[in-house]
Amino acid sequence: MYDRILIPTDGSEEARKAVDHGIDLAAAVNASVHALFVVESRLSALPSDSMRQVTEREEWVRYGEEVTEEVVADAEARGVSGVAAVEHGKAHKEIVEYAEENGIDCIVMGTHGRDGVQDVILGNVTERVVRTANVPVLTVRRGKLE
Template identity: 40%
Template sequence: MYQNVLFPTDGSDGADAALAHAVDIARQYDATLHVLFVAKDDFGPSGMVEKEHDGVRRSEMVGGEELARERKEASKTGMTSRPHDEHGAVSEHGRHVVEDAAAGIDDVAVETAVVPGTPYRAILDYADEHGVDLIVMGTHGRTGLDRYLLGSVTEKVIRTADQPVLTVRMRDQ
């Protein structure tokens, strides 16, 4: 029934909750499991990344602790003195995320990919290009109102995918 199962991940706990389901389905149907990370491509000229939270777009630096000083500088001026290789940093992070997800999977064929783009659109494009039969995604909500809401990427994929989409809610800890 399924030959290609897609597991898009951002490395979050919500996404990780869906991994076991994706592996089990791929194992049961002797399917190939595709582990995908989308490196969001909306970097502005300042090296900032636009993120949306509660319907409000905010700029935020991508990277680790070494960017703390530059984050402060960027909040004052909107610019950084850092060379603009932030997309490379996100892609490198994505490579680690997909490698970590694939590392513990035995007896299932696994393909990993890191692609640039708008997350929901890149997931749909990848699914179409690779003959994906099922998309398995995590939700991010755990408590309160979030328990009843899907992540915006998951919701867009559900509404627009040609393939069936299995969503897995993270268990309360």
Template identity: 30%
Template sequence: MIGFTRILAPSDFSSHSHEALRYACGLAERFGAELHVIHVLSEIVPTGPDPLLMPVMPPQFYEEDEKRAAETLKNQIKPEWGTPKSVTTAVCWGAPAEAVVDYAAENQVDLIVIATHGRTGLSHVLLGSVAERIVREAPCPVLSIRSAPAESS
């Protein structure tokens, strides 16, 4: 029988990840699993002709950014989505795919539930796919949730 004890739902606070989080909550309730919800922040990397001339962000900028993300994470889950055994939220720093894969490995996650934007063609080639990299590199199964396409007017 297939079972899950720890489910990870990365969130970038988009409507796509909101939908994936809804699935993750329902699955966590159904399997009596812990739900881990993370958000990955990337450091600002100076670019330009001379990176040494770029302003360096003060430490409090990063602290405030992390604090805002942590507060937003706490308010992501809606009670009607289901009641996981427990909910752990975390803010990580780094490249999104690597941070999610590392978190999953370090926390012995059994399933990652992630949103995919469903890009194809040139936009997929240019923008890459965080979800695709996570599927390839994750230490556990990955369930990708594709949101319904927005209707054009």
């Protein structure tokens, strides 16, 4: 059914529910897990802002490495092999591109994540991934699977 399952995460509690569900699915179908964190790009107008953003971006990369390695460790503890990745760019585009480049069969992600602005039906990133991905996208709703 599935050989490679992509689990994008932002490290939030909502994303954690999707991580657990994705690992469960991978274990059930003997698939591997790819954990992905995307560092969003921002443009800067001032040199001092640019320098500050380099430091901030490095912190986000370290954070992304931590949360994806945690997903891989959780997967491996349950007998599922895993890959951790951190990409840079627009989250929805990087998720879809990663899936295409890595032969992903299914994407499992939460409907909402760290973003403080809540969309009516789906989080903005999730909604865009659902519309543009060439593979099935399994979404885990906020507050479910507790």
